[in-house]
Structures are given as C-alpha cells and as structure tokens.
Amino acid sequence: MDQARNRSGHGKNVRLLGRGRERAVIDQTIAAVRTGESRVLLVHGAAGVGKSALLEYAERSAAGARVMRAVGVESEMELAFATLHQLCVPLLDRLNGLPVPQRAALETVFGMREGSPPERFLVALAVLSLLSDASEGQPLLCVVDDVQWMDRASAQVLGFVARRLLAESVALVFCARERPQDLLGLPELEITGLRDADAHALLDSVTHTRLDQRVRDRIVAETKGNPLALLELSRGLTVTQMAGGFGLLHGDTLPGRIEQSFLARIEALSEQTRLLLLIAAAEPVGDPDLVWRAAGRLGVTPATALAGGTDGLLSFDVRVTFRHPLVRSAVYRSAREADRRAVHLALAEVTDREIDPDRRAWHLASASAAPDESVAAELELSAHRAQARGGLAAAAAFLQRSVALTVDNARRAERAVAAADASLRAGDLAAARTFVDIADRYADSEFLRARGHLVRSHITFAAGFNNEAPPMLLTAAQRLEPSDMDLARETYLLAWGAAALVAADEESLMAISRAMRALPPPDGTPRPIDLVLAGYALLVTDGRAAAIPTLQRAMTGLADYPTQDLLKWGWVACGVSCAIWDDQVMLDTYVRAADVVRAAGALTELPIYLASLGIATSWTGDFAAAAAIVAEADAVAAATGIPIAQHTKLLLTAMQGREVEAAQLIAATIEWAGADGQLMGVTSANWAAAVLYNGLSRYEQAMTAAQASTRIAELWVSVWVLPEIVEAATRVGDEKAAREALEKLADAAEPCDTDWAQGILARCRALLSDGTAADSLYREAIERLGRTRLRPEHARAHLLYGEWLRRERQRVEARTHLRTAYTSFVSIGMEAFAERARRELLATGETVRKRTVEAPSSDELTPQEKQIALLVRNGLSNPEVGARLFLSPRTVEWHLRKIFAKLSISSRRELRDALPRGEYEPTP
Numbered sequence: 001m002d003q004a005r006n007r008s009g010h011g012k013n014v015r016l017l018g019r020g021r022e023r024a025v026i027d028q029t030i031a032a033v034r035t036g037e038s039r040v041l042l043v044h045g046a047a048g049v050g051k052s053a054l055l056e057y058a059e060r061s062a063a064g065a066r067v068m069r070a071v072g073v074e075s076e077m078e079l080a081f082a083t084l085h086q087l088c089v090p091l092l093d094r095l096n097g098l099p100v101p102q103r104a105a106l107e108t109v110f111g112m113r114e115g116s117p118p119e120r121f122l123v124a125l126a127v128l129s130l131l132s133d134a135s136e137g138q139p140l141l142c143v144v145d146d147v148q149w150m151d152r153a154s155a156q157v158l159g160f161v162a163r164r165l166l167a168e169s170v171a172l173v174f175c176a177r178e179r180p181q182d183l184l185g186l187p188e189l190e191i192t193g194l195r196d197a198d199a200h201a202l203l204d205s206v207t208h209t210r211l212d213q214r215v216r217d218r219i220v221a222e223t224k225g226n227p228l229a230l231l232e233l234s235r236g237l238t239v240t241q242m243a244g245g246f247g248l249l250h251g252d253t254l255p256g257r258i259e260q261s262f263l264a265r266i267e268a269l270s271e272q273t274r275l276l277l278l279i280a281a282a283e284p285v286g287d288p289d290l291v292w293r294a295a296g297r298l299g300v301t302p303a304t305a306l307a308g309g310t311d312g313l314l315s316f317d318v319r320v321t322f323r324h325p326l327v328r329s330a331v332y333r334s335a336r337e338a339d340r341r342a343v344h345l346a347l348a349e350v351t352d353r354e355i356d357p358d359r360r361a362w363h364l365a366s367a368s369a370a371p372d373e374s375v376a377a378e379l380e381l382s383a384h385r386a387q388a389r390g391g392l393a394a395a396a397a398f399l400q401r402s403v404a405l406t407v408d409n410a411r412r413a414e415r416a417v418a419a420a421d422a423s424l425r426a427g428d429l430a431a432a433r434t435f436v437d438i439a440d441r442y443a444d445s446e447f448l449r450a451r452g453h454l455v456r457s458h459i460t461f462a463a464g465f466n467n468e469a470p471p472m473l474l475t476a477a478q479r480l481e482p483s484d485m486d487l488a489r490e491t492y493l494l495a496w497g498a499a500a501l502v503a504a505d506e507e508s509l510m511a512i513s514r515a516m517r518a519l520p521p522p523d524g525t526p527r528p529i530d531l532v533l534a535g536y537a538l539l540v541t542d543g544r545a546a547a548i549p550t551l552q553r554a555m556t557g558l559a560d561y562p563t564q565d566l567l568k569w570g571w572v573a574c575g576v577s578c579a580i581w582d583d584q585v586m587l588d589t590y591v592r593a594a595d596v597v598r599a600a601g602a603l604t605e606l607p608i609y610l611a612s613l614g615i616a617t618s619w620t621g622d623f624a625a626a627a628a629i630v631a632e633a634d635a636v637a638a639a640t641g642i643p644i645a646q647h648t649k650l651l652l653t654a655m656q657g658r659e660v661e662a663a664q665l666i667a668a669t670i671e672w673a674g675a676d677g678q679l680m681g682v683t684s685a686n687w688a689a690a691v692l693y694n695g696l697s698r699y700e701q702a703m704t705a706a707q708a709s710t711r712i713a714e715l716w717v718s719v720w721v722l723p724e725i726v727e728a729a730t731r732v733g734d735e736k737a738a739r740e741a742l743e744k745l746a747d748a749a750e751p752c753d754t755d756w757a758q759g760i761l762a763r764c765r766a767l768l769s770d771g772t773a774a775d776s777l778y779r780e781a782i783e784r785l786g787r788t789r790l791r792p793e794h795a796r797a798h799l800l801y802g803e804w805l806r807r808e809r810q811r812v813e814a815r816t817h818l819r820t821a822y823t824s825f826v827s828i829g830m831e832a833f834a835e836r837a838r839r840e841l842l843a844t845g846e847t848v849r850k851r852t853v854e855a856p857s858s859d860e861l862t863p864q865e866k867q868i869a870l871l872v873r874n875g876l877s878n879p880e881v882g883a884r885l886f887l888s889p890r891t892v893e894w895h896l897r898k899i900f901a902k903l904s905i906s907s908r909r910e911l912r913d914a915l916p917r918g919e920y921e922p923t924p
Contacts, residue, residue: 026041029058029171033141041172070145071083077152083144098129099879103126106130128160128161128165138169158182159186164887165891166887167888167893192224193224196220265311270305275300275339277310282343345363376407379399380398383395383402392425399418399422400431416442447483457491461498467508473492473495473498474512474515477492477495489519493536513540526553535554544752545751548579570596571609575715577590581752581757582756583754583755611633618655625867631863650687651691654689654691654695666688666692670686689705693728699732703725706724722745726738727800739768742765758784763777763785778797782797785797802837814840815846867885869899869914873915878892
C-alpha cells in the first residue's frame, strides 16, 4: 500500500513534466492578480491529462493570496448552488457588508433565511460584490475543479461573475473536461497530452523493464500522451505483457481505458473495501463521519474494510477523497444496482432530516426501486425549497423524479404540471413538453388540464412560435375561468400582450379582446389588472375614445403596483401610458419599471423594459442617456446570452441621422426579425427608417417604410409612425395617403387631452391645411409640444412651420423658426434634421455656416462610462451604481478614474460642471 501511495505521489509531480507553457500562463495569472487586476481562466482537457496537477501548482504558487476552492460533484448536480456554497463559505462573515438586496439573495439561496426566490443575476451580483470586498485586503485565487459536474445554478452565477470581473484582485480559474455551455467565451487554456519526449520519460519512470520501441511508441500514441493513462495502464500487467504489448490488445478508448484500469484494481479489493468505496462515491460531501456511519449500517467497519488497504484509490483525512474523479465514477457505475440502492438508503438514514433534507430526499429517491409516495412527497418539498432559493433547475429535477415515484395518478398529474412549469422556467423546453404530456395523460380534472394547457402555451411562446401562442393562451385563460379567475385574468392579459406584440393580423387580438370584454366584473373595487384588462379590451373593440377613461384610471393604480405583479405582467401593463399619450407619465412609468426589475435582478425581463425606457428617453432628446441605456441592454444581453432586438438603438441612430450606421442596422433587423417571425422588430425598424429618411428629405423612402409599419395588429409603433406618413406623403404630393394616415392618427390621439397628443395632431393637421388655419395649427403645435419633454418633436414643429412660412413668402418669420429648429437639432444631436433646417435657412436668403453637431466634452466617454458618469453626477454611490449596472463597486471606481482623466477633472463634484443638466438631462 505504501508503494502505491508513493507511486501516486510520484504521478502527481511528474504530470507537470513538460508543462512550461501552461505553468507560464498560471504564473502570469497570479502575477496580474497581485498587481490589482482580475483574471479568468478556463482550463480544459481530457480526463487524466493533468488539469488537477496544474491547479495544485497554481495554489502552491499563490503565495500572499487567499486561496478558495470548490469542486463539482456528480451526485450533487441537481442541488442548486451546491458548488457556489462551497466557494463562498469562507466569506459568509462578510455578508453584512453587502447591500441589503444582495445580502438577502445570498442568505436565501444558501438556506440562511426564508424568502421568495431571488433572481439568479441578483445572486451573481452579490457574489461579485462579495469577492470584490474580500479582495480589498488580499488578492483572491478562486479555483473551481470538475466544472463538468457543477450544478447549473452555480455555473450560471459563476459564469456571470467571470464576465463582470474587471478591476478586482481576483483570479477565477475553472477546470473542466470540456467547455461548459455557461462558461463559453471565457479565456481558455487547453491541456493536451505530453510531448512525445516527455511522455516517453514518464512511461520509463513507471515501468520496470525495457519496452520494445514499437510497443513504447504505440502506448504513447494511443494514450495521446495522457499522463494518467501512462501511469495507470501499466498497473496489473506482467513484465511479459508490457514488453510484448499483448496486455493492450483489449483496451478501450480514453477515458474508458483509464477507468478500466481502475476497475481492475477495484475488483482486486475485498468485498467490504469495495462497499466502502461505493459509499464514499455516493456521498457527495466527503464527510468521513457520514461515510463511516452509513458504512456501519451496512456492517462495514474500518478494521475489515481497511485491513488490506485501498490500493491508494481512497484516502481519509479532513475529507474523504478519491485518487481521481474517474475512480469515483468507475466505482459507482460498476456496482450492482441493488448495492447502489442499499448504499443510498444507508446514507439517507444517517443524513440529518433537519440540516440537510434535500440530500436526504435525493438519497431516498436513488434508493427507491418502485414508486413510493412518501419519497415523492419529500422530493416535492425539496423542490419547493429549491425554488425558494432560486434553483429552478434543481426544482425541476426534484419534481421530475417525484413524478416518477408517485403512486396516485391524480397526484402524478399535479406534480407533472409543476415539473413542466419548473422545467420551462429553467429553460429546458424539451423536458417541459414531456411532463405536460404526462400531465395530460393522468389529469382527472379540467383545472389540471387547463393548467397543463397554460404551461404548453408558455412553452410555445418561449420557443418563438409567436403566432401560435396568443390563441393557445386565450384557450388556457378560458379553461381556467371556472376554477381560478385570478390566474385566468393574468393569462388573458398575457395573451393580449402576446397578440399585440407579434400577431400578423387583427383576428387573434380581436378574439382575445372580446373574450376579455365578456369577463364578469370583479368583486369589490377593481384592481389595476382589472382596469388594464377592461381598457385594453375596449381599445380594440370600441376604439380609444371608449378606452381612455378606463386606461387613465388604470394608470393611476399602476403607479405603485407590487413588484411581484410587475415581474409577471408589467411588460404588458406599462403600455397604458403610451395609449393615453402622456409623455411624463410614460417616462416615469418606464423609469420605475426598469428600476424595479433591475433591483430584482430579473435580467431576462430587463431588456423589455430597457427597450421601452430607451425609446421614451430618445424622444426627450437626451441621446447620451439613451446611448447609456443601449449599452446597459447590450451588457445584459451579453450576461444572459439572450439576443435582443435593438429597438432603442434603431430609433436613436435614425434620430441622430447617421445614415450608414442606421441603414445597416435597419436592414439587419428587418432580415433577422422577419426570418424569426418577430414582426414587432420589423415594425420598429421600418419606423426608424421613416424617421431617418424624413430627416434626410428622402420622402419616398420614408413613406414606403412608414406604411410598412402599419401592417401589423399592434397599437403603439403603428400609431407613432402615422405622423411620419403624413409628413412624407404631403412632401411627395400623395394627399390621399396623408389624409388616411391623419384620420387614423385622429382616432388615436383626439380622445387624449394631453399636449403630446394634441400637439402632434395639430402639427399633422397643419400639413394638410392652408392659410390662417395652417398658421394657427402650427402655432398650437409649437405651444403644446413646447410644454412636453419631447424636444425633438418640438424642434420638428418649428422646422415644419418655418418651411411653410418660406413657401408662403414670409421669409423673416420663417428664418426665426428655422433658426430655432436648427439650433435645437444641433444641440440635441440630430444631424440629418439639422442639415434639412440649414438648407431651408439658405433658401430664405440667410447666410448660415454649416455647424457640426455640437460635441460635448464627454463624447470621449464610452456609452458605459457616460452612463456611470451620469449616475454618479446624480448622487449615486459606487455600490448603488454597481447594483444598477451589475458591476462591482471596485469596477465602478476603476471606470471613474478613467472618466475623470478623460474629462480633466479630479472629483465627483466636478461632474456637475462637466456634464451640465441642460445638455445631459438624466433619465429620472
């Protein structure tokens, strides 16, 4: 046994043979962290190639740094945040230093407190802050081994953290056999087999006879220089077998060959020793006390199990550890099914029901050979706990296993619906469909069948079959009415939102709206959702005039509706402010919604709210803030891996008049959104094109694009584009098209007594009027739009009035309005419209020098730097900025230093002068 241990130790050292390049990368990583930089590295390679030895080298080299280590465990893959908990345990004493929402998120997922499930991105931000705080006094080396067995929740969180590290003294080194999906895109270091010379040297060090050169070459070639294979393949072979190569005839491929080598050693052990190894393989924590107590229940004692040693395959210290992860898998997979069940049952019996109920339930499930209601019920409870911690993948796994162990068909259907819903929210659409099918098969009530249909509808919507989802959601809502009216109402609202957002015609939206009209009135005082439902239904069935009073009441109620409701259906309800044409309420609504969703860490939903906020902000003419929102949306998309439509960027670049950039973005969006069936993306792109080409005075193109935006059953962009049609059509002499667009605009805006609605309507009516009527309408438009926050629309009213006055030969007054428009466009940053106004001024006979759109001093800042600068200028602290932008406070400070240097200032206070509010009005 001592000889085996010595050979194992020799192997660990010798596996660094010839690893000069790899060690240099590790050395550079450690050196960078010591100087205050962050480093992330994904080390990957085949089993036994020497990854773990390289990690041990990193730990030995990290003198002066604090080393934290976590290991993925195959049997813990379904336990949410298990690996993350290992990594963070040494830092839990620092939780009190985190912002309250972040601290609460970590305490919840680690089971330290009760609470609603936090968004995993809020958990990720908390971990980022925790690591940043810990690295203030001492550099950190965080090593995560066996990433291929890390639970999905931990992988998602650590992947997010890895992509956000920037200015912290933290090195995060992952080790995996293959590139994990959640860590793709990180800096990589691939570990391959040893070079031939090093492989030959290693093989010589573990063989006791001279090998035939051709046999030696074949061994090195077939093992591809894998150090563990070279160390292990010679075990158990006679000198003759080695010399002639006959012992290799029946070898399997790597890592199967290595595992076979371990299996041969395992089979040579006594039955009691093999059983001890199986207990250790099935117990994920590596707790010696737990292993021995479970062993005792199976009649295994140290005296009998360790009498002949373990051939160096297993060792007991503070933790129970295997010679190599392949030993664990070889032990577990080669065991008889009955033995595995007996071991899991013993482990369940010695696992504390109060301290570790989820591992106990998982062991019980693994021990069950047939359906067992008591175990199924425990798994269901574990799923609830996992959901409360935000472990959706773990919850889905517990529920899926619970379904398999359920005896009663009705209970199986209930659990199958829950498993389908959890699988859907975890992103596993295939599993969700499977369990919806199971629910359909065993459901014995209409309510269960309706819930299953609802989940199936959400699966369809999530999968992108957008035209199919609205009618499916409508059917689900109708089926839910008799048994759960509240859930039915929420489903109706989601169905309406899906139809309004993506439907290709009006039939689906009309059918949903009629069904909503037919709902019985709610008991008591209507809630915000009741008013939104009623208002949206009227909007479609009876028109805006009928809907506006109800929608205005709804808007009042939505001012402070709960976060839980906002996260469920707020993306639909927020559109009320646009429907009633109130620009101030619209901006306030989207600011609050984005803040709430951002604070909840709901990054998968945040892009929807950022798109609406970005459009509203662009309309105010605050292009700096709009660009910062675009940057935030891009950062969120990068963090989540979910591509988003560039709604804000489309409108922003079009309003800026940047023809080349805008035209490319418009064309690309129309192409991919059209191919993907996302008609809202096509509509937004055509709206942006209409704005762009009206600014460039290319009215035929503007009209074509604008009219394309009205061919969808959508109630916002298809209305906002109507003024573009009126303007373009009048310029090309198509009065019929202009009047048709004006009539539609009047239907949408006339019922709303707001300056936005009436100002736009007056401006468009003026384009189709003559004489004193036109003059009066233009003046009304300028007055009304001047009372809004919509600076670009106000400037366009001055431009149109100035153009009309010039044609009416009133050149002096025309110059006044054209000059006002020109100055406004230049200050806002609307290049194309500014040039259009300049040409009109020249036509009046005024000499006007072409001015470049004013470039404020902050134009050197990147969009993210500008966003940080604006937030700091408005009084937010570094932790508050970091929480909002999903950065660590230390990274915010790093950006601030760069911002100060670019602006030639030295303090936060000086940002007020560098970014004056007149030019950089922030998002409220």
